Amino acid sequence: MELIRLENIYKTYRLGEVDLPVLRGVSLTINRGELVALMGASGSGKTTLMNILGFLDRPDSGRYWLEGEDVSRLSPDQRAVLRNQKIGFVFQNFNLLPRTTALENVLMPLAYSPEAISEREGRQRARRLLERVGLGDRLHHEPSQLSGGQQQRVAIARALINNPSILFADEPTGNLDSHSSAEILRLFEELSERDGLTVVLVTHDAGVAGHARRVIRMRDGRIEESAAVSAACGLV
Amino acid sequence: MVFPMRSFYRTLRMAFHALRRNVMRSALTTLGIVIGVSAVIAMMEIGQGSASAVKRIVSNMGANSLMVQPGAASSGGVTFGSGSVLTLTPEDAEAIDRECPAVHSAAPVVRARTQVVYGNRNWTPLYLYGTTPAFLTVRDWGDLEEGEPFTDRDVRNAAKVCLLGQTIVRELFGDESPIGREVRVQNVPLKVIGVLKRKGANLMGYDEDDMLVAPWTTIKYRVSGSGVTTVSNAALAAPAQGTLGFAGTPASADQSAVPLSSTAPPVRFANIDRIMVRAQSVEAVPEAIRQITELLHERHRIKPGEPDDFNIRDMAESTKALAQTARLMTGLLLFVALISLIVGGVGIMNIMLVSVTERTREIGLRMAVGARGRDILWQFLVESVVLCVLGGAAGIALGRLCSYLVWRLLRWPTEPSLPAIIAAVSVSVAVGIIFGYYPAWKASRLDPIQALRYE
Numbered sequence: 001m002e003l004i005r006l007e008n009i010y011k012t013y014r015l016g017e018v019d020l021p022v023l024r025g026v027s028l029t030i031n032r033g034e035l036v037a038l039m040g041a042s043g044s045g046k047t048t049l050m051n052i053l054g055f056l057d058r059p060d061s062g063r064y065w066l067e068g069e070d071v072s073r074l075s076p077d078q079r080a081v082l083r084n085q086k087i088g089f090v091f092q093n094f095n096l097l098p099r100t101t102a103l104e105n106v107l108m109p110l111a112y113s114p115e116a117i118s119e120r121e122g123r124q125r126a127r128r129l130l131e132r133v134g135l136g137d138r139l140h141h142e143p144s145q146l147s148g149g150q151q152q153r154v155a156i157a158r159a160l161i162n163n164p165s166i167l168f169a170d171e172p173t174g175n176l177d178s179h180s181s182a183e184i185l186r187l188f189e190e191l192s193e194r195d196g197l198t199v200v201l202v203t204h205d206a207g208v209a210g211h212a213r214r215v216i217r218m219r220d221g222r223i224e225e226s227a228a229v230s231a232a233c234g235l236v
Numbered sequence: 237m238v239f240p241m242r243s244f245y246r247t248l249r250m251a252f253h254a255l256r257r258n259v260m261r262s263a264l265t266t267l268g269i270v271i272g273v274s275a276v277i278a279m280m281e282i283g284q285g286s287a288s289a290v291k292r293i294v295s296n297m298g299a300n301s302l303m304v305q306p307g308a309a310s311s312g313g314v315t316f317g318s319g320s321v322l323t324l325t326p327e328d329a330e331a332i333d334r335e336c337p338a339v340h341s342a343a344p345v346v347r348a349r350t351q352v353v354y355g356n357r358n359w360t361p362l363y364l365y366g367t368t369p370a371f372l373t374v375r376d377w378g379d380l381e382e383g384e385p386f387t388d389r390d391v392r393n394a395a396k397v398c399l400l401g402q403t404i405v406r407e408l409f410g411d412e413s414p415i416g417r418e419v420r421v422q423n424v425p426l427k428v429i430g431v432l433k434r435k436g437a438n439l440m441g442y443d444e445d446d447m448l449v450a451p452w453t454t455i456k457y458r459v460s461g462s463g464v465t466t467v468s469n470a471a472l473a474a475p476a477q478g479t480l481g482f483a484g485t486p487a488s489a490d491q492s493a494v495p496l497s498s499t500a501p502p503v504r505f506a507n508i509d510r511i512m513v514r515a516q517s518v519e520a521v522p523e524a525i526r527q528i529t530e531l532l533h534e535r536h537r538i539k540p541g542e543p544d545d546f547n548i549r550d551m552a553e554s555t556k557a558l559a560q561t562a563r564l565m566t567g568l569l570l571f572v573a574l575i576s577l578i579v580g581g582v583g584i585m586n587i588m589l590v591s592v593t594e595r596t597r598e599i600g601l602r603m604a605v606g607a608r609g610r611d612i613l614w615q616f617l618v619e620s621v622v623l624c625v626l627g628g629a630a631g632i633a634l635g636r637l638c639s640y641l642v643w644r645l646l647r648w649p650t651e652p653s654l655p656a657i658i659a660a661v662s663v664s665v666a667v668g669i670i671f672g673y674y675p676a677w678k679a680s681r682l683d684p685i686q687a688l689r690y691e
Binding site for chain 2: 051054056057076077080081083084085089091095097098099100104108109111112113158159162
């Protein structure tokens with residue numbers, strides 16, 4: 001089932017006098033429950049594409065459907081609500097609030113939720129999610145008391161607190177050692193397979209992309225190739 | 237209804253959490269507000285204390301006193317002929333004391349200016365007053381330095397007694413105690429029965445201790461002498477004869493003749509020079525003036541439209557000047573306090589700006605998980621207001637401590653001031669909003685993509 005559909009997305013940044021086209025007619029479809037890798041060298045436009053898909057940025061032209069609804073032209077406030085309700089973000093540098101417990105970090109997005117969730121229900125949900133990512137015994141630890149891999153798990157739990165439709169992970173293993181990386185990637189696979197969550201991994205690392213069932217390659221603001229995982233592996 | 241309350245509560249909790257994350261810096265940030273508010277509180281409390289003290293001193297100096305004097309229309313005896321207008325009498329003083337609620341006390345005064353002799357020394361006092369025992373109350377003179385005041389009986393008997401001010405005692409007696417000695421005034425021996433406490437110069441700069449006080453009957457009929465034929469019974473005889481002597485028209489002669497033939501002495505014919513009145517308070521002075529005017533109109537049978545035969549003077553000018561000085565001082569203090577609060581507010585803004593820059597990534601993250609611009613604005617605004625209110629509370633405590641110490645150690649009068657506390661709290665909130673708004677607005681305008689990438 002189709003979750004995301006992009007048609008002919010263009011995005012150009014103005015750097016002083018110079019126009020810098022970043023996306024030049026991107027069209028793609030992502031189905032529900034897919035684990036997709038968005039690959040490309042730096043400057044290929046993959047981060048901009050992720051920002052547009054995640055409602056952090058808006059395209060100059062082109063159309064965007066999410067769950068069948070046209071979301072191409074939304075006000076900043078409407079996009080904020082969609083970010084809160086439909087999107088989960090996981091960042092390379094975790095972006096946890098310092099001196100704040102894992103539980104409070106996971107609870108944070110609920111503060112901006114338009115639907116009223118009681119304090120108790122929120123805490124229950126956060127506890128369940130932390131248990132889900134394997135941190136049931138670290139609820140009241142602060143980020144400084146957690147390893148990189150554990151911090152990224154807290155970040156994933158935070159991204160899931162509002163039951164999003166899609167999870168964007170921007171170089172999620174960029175700051176992790178290989179062991180933690182493998183654990184985190186396994187967690188994404190699990191979330192996709194077992195929980196049916198749609199996950200988009202944005203990376204330039206073919207090893208990371210190898211965990212995805214589908215790879216979208218970008219070059220110079222265009223989608224170069226969308227291949228099944230076996231083909232991607234064969235190319236590498 | 238439930239949702240905004242909870243959202244406010246969440247924002248508040250978020251603010252406390254954010255401030256707790258950096259306790260030291262929060263404390264230092266709010267120090268400006270603490271100092272500003274404590275300065276306001278301490279100044280207001282000390283200022284209020286001083287204002288009350290000044291008020292007490294002013295009333296001590298006679299700001300709540302009034303003087304009723306015979307008007308031009310009746311002075312010099314020229315109105316005796318008409319018989320319809322009467323000058324001030326001791327009974328007027330009694331009536332004022334009795335019937336005017338705004339009046340604390342009233343005393344008639346007969347003045348003389350003559351030499352006082354003791355042995356081979358002589359001295360002409362500035363004030364030689366004949367009055368009643370109420371005079372000491374009117375002038376708020378309190379107890380005597382030594383001896384006893386004269387009594388109403390002394391007044392009735394025109395007793396040959398007097399009280400002396402410190403200046404006269406010094407000039408005539410030196411270090412000797414004057415109690416029981418006799419001084420001679422116009423060859424009338426007056427026994428000194430008391431010495432007044434030192435009062436110093438009055439508002440006009442005259443030495444108030446240069447005073448001799450005696451029963452008004454004594455001064456009027458024994459000392460002043462003018463028009464007095466016999467010492468005893470003078471109250472009846474002297475004015476009555478005077479009236480007859482000056483009688484110009486048959487009508488007035490008839491009227492004036494009545495007291496002569498009747499038995500009751502019309503004592504109001506005994507003119508006095510003035511009535512000194514003490515109002516209940518400085519504020520009650522205008523009301524006291526109104527009541528006295530009404531009473532005297534009635535007693536003197538002055539019809540509406542007719543000119544008064546008396547006039548009332550108060551210390552309004554002096555009081556106004558003092559009040560103006562006090563207002564000016566309060567204004568200055570508040571101005572200084574306001575400046576310190578503004579400086580405190582600039583400090584808050586400064587640190588909030590630093591905080592916004594420092595927490596750029598946090599702001600980006602919050603926006604990425606769904607915070608709208610106005611959520612961020614609220615968060616930082618509430619943070620700044622909470623900071624200011626906490627600072628204000630600490631400032632109130634510190635200010636009260638300061639004023640307590642000032643009272644304790646320096647013995648300056650201080651008074652707790654509720655308006656100052658209310659003002660301090662509202663000013664802290666205002667400072668928090670005004671100086672927190674710009675940083676909060678700046679935070680709310682950040683682009684989430686750039687904020688997330690900020691190092």
